[in-house]
Amino acid sequence: MTEKINMHSDLIDEDLKKGLKDVLGKLTGPVTVKAVVDEESEKGQEMAGFLSVIASLSGYISLELYGTDEEGAEELDRALLPAAGLYKDGRYSGISFHGVPGGQEINSFVLALYNLAGPGQQIGYWTKKKIEKIEGNVKIRVCVSLACHHCPKMVSACQRLAALNDGIEAAMIDANLFPQLVEKYKIERVPLTIIDEDEKISGVKTIDEMAELVKMHVKKK
Helix, strand or coil, rough: HHHHHHCCCCCCCCCHHHHHHHHCCCCCCCCEEEEECCCHHHHHHHEEEHHHHHHCCCCCCCEEEECCCCCCCCCCCCCCCEHHHHHHHHEEEEEEEEECCCCCHHHHHHHHHHHHHHCCCCHHHHHHHHHHHHCCEEEEEEEEEECCCCHHHHHHHHHHHHHHHEEEEEEEEEEEHHHHHHHEEECCEEEEECCCEEEEEEECCHHHHHHHHHHHHHHHE
């Protein structure tokens, strides 16, 4: 579907590109970004262009784009497009982005790549062990605004859990694109985090706090 995609992004200027290249230069292994986009929509074009530029900044990043009528990236929720997911060693990492991760969320997107295919954020030994020992399947949705300075911290905290535990999925969702979710979850401020559709968390939590919350959530299931 790349014949309809303009492979550039207004979200990434030359100065930002240099900074991103420095961070992505720290990747140590391959990672694949798979995205499902409606190539006829403005946001679909924006997502494809954004991801194309990101992929061009590191030889470790591969990009696969799928149209809405094409098979591929079945793990991604096609009800919330555009969508992109990260894959490592041929497996879905559980990390996804619904809506273009521009604005403040560029930080969480690049950090997700760094955590999955690079050295990763330093976290405490016991926090890491706690995350790895969480059993069962958990789906986390972090509803954000791209202008929110606090939202990327929550997105990154939740996606750090997903990078360390195969049973955890963590999605960034641009709430401005999906009014049906704003109504469903009664979102008045962001970030708002939903765990398995039945537990809502307002504000920002640390990685350790999220690990504890998810651990307690699983125990109650």
